[in-house]
Amino acid sequence: MSEEFYKKLMAAVVDGEPEDAEAIAKEALEANLDPLECINKGLVPGIQKVGELFSTGEYYLPELIIGADAMKAALEILEPALVGGQKLDVVGMVILGTVEGDLHEIGKTLVGTMLTANGFKVVDIGANQSVEAFVKAIKEHGADIVGASALLTTTMLQQKKLVEALESAGLKNKVKIMVGGAPVTDRYAQEIGADGYAEDAISAVDIAFRLMDAPV
Numbered sequence: 001m002s003e004e005f006y007k008k009l010m011a012a013v014v015d016g017e018p019e020d021a022e023a024i025a026k027e028a029l030e031a032n033l034d035p036l037e038c039i040n041k042g043l044v045p046g047i048q049k050v051g052e053l054f055s056t057g058e059y060y061l062p063e064l065i066i067g068a069d070a071m072k073a074a075l076e077i078l079e080p081a082l083v084g085g086q087k088l089d090v091v092g093m094v095i096l097g098t099v100e101g102d103l104h105e106i107g108k109t110l111v112g113t114m115l116t117a118n119g120f121k122v123v124d125i126g127a128n129q130s131v132e133a134f135v136k137a138i139k140e141h142g143a144d145i146v147g148a149s150a151l152l153t154t155t156m157l158q159q160k161k162l163v164e165a166l167e168s169a170g171l172k173n174k175v176k177i178m179v180g181g182a183p184v185t186d187r188y189a190q191e192i193g194a195d196g197y198a199e200d201a202i203s204a205v206d207i208a209f210r211l212m213d214a215p216v
Contacts, residue, residue: 013046
């Protein structure tokens with residue numbers, strides 16, 4: 001019976017059905033299933049499959065977004081039901097933001113959704129954020145990773161300034177720096193001293209996992 005629920009939860013995420021995912025999660029709890037098992041054996045495999053389909057070109061951005069929405073809908077039901085010593089394993093703490101002078105949100109928000117769905121705790125500080133705002137959030141939340149997005153060639157310099165600010169603050173060896181955005185390249189990321197570059201939300205998750213395993 002439990003396996004049936006896990007399969008239904010996985011299918012709801014893969015098919016991108018937030019309402020179904022929420023309803024199945026409620027049914028699972030009514031059937032006294034372990035919410036943590038529902039997450040680990042149903043939702044997690046589901047979002048991993050969505051990522052695979054996106055990577056192979058079988059899914060596009062809309063499917064990616066709605067799959068993540070379905071997982072979030074089920075999580076909102078299952079997480080409050082976790083009891084006692086149960087807790088979701090948090091892979092790491094990530095601060096996300098779009099750099100100063102840049103108002104673009106969509107790509108950054110999707111990265112945050114995908115990271116959350118894959119077990120990261122994410123604090124999104126929004127768009128048009130100063131270097132100081134990034135540094136403050138990193139200190140406040142004890143971040144493992146900071147992700148800075150720049151969608152304009154004119155704002156890419158702010159990513160470089162962020163790396164320099166973290167060096168000045170003595171945080172460069174304590175937090176990994178991930179950059180992205182339409183004009184950003186892997187070469188540019190290396191030139192400014194960032195630890196990783198992501199061209200889309202799926203690669204951002206892969207890189208975040210890699211950075212968490214990397215030595216500080």
